[in-house]
Amino acid sequence: MTTDRARDLRRSATDAEKRLWHGLRSRQIEGAKFRRQVPVGRYIVDFxxxxxxxxxxADGGQHSEEADAVRTAALEAAGYKVIRFWNNDILSNTHGVLEVVREEVLARTPHPPTR
Incomplete structure (x- = not known):
């Protein structure tokens, strides 16, 4: 059932999700492989x-701060780092949003030891 719901969400992506996906897909950000609308535990996450x-x-008008806080806490307890952007920020400042994602990818990427 979760997989079917995720598939439906991929088909009905918002404009902000489409724009963000365009910048995240195909390992465009430091080679990181992102997937969209995928189940993680009991939640379906955007990316x-x-x-x-x-x-x-990507957060729009349907999100509530209380529900998002519970969801974020559960995902972080499972070891994930969650970063959120409002849809209007994604649409008006796509480059800036993708730069924040890039910085987080770099911060989480293991680096080889220096000699």
């Missing part, structure tokens, strides 16, 4: 990079 345990959420 996830499982290798880096990073979740990116």
């Amino acid at each position: 996830a990079c499982f290798e880096l345990m990073l979740i990116v959420e």
Whole structure:
């Protein structure tokens, strides 16, 4: 049932989700592989990079701060880092949003030891 719901969400993506996906897909950000509308535990998250345990959420008017706080706490308790952006920020400042995601990807990417 969760997989069917995730599939439906992929088909009915918002404009902000489409724009964000355009910048995240195909390993465009430092080679990180993101998937969209995927189940993580009991939740379906907008975008996830499982290798880096990073979740990116696009928030619109349907989101409530209380429910999002519970959801974020549960995902973070499972070891994920969750970053959220409002849809209007994604649409008006896509480059800036993708730069924040890039910085988080770099912060979570293991670096080889220096000699």
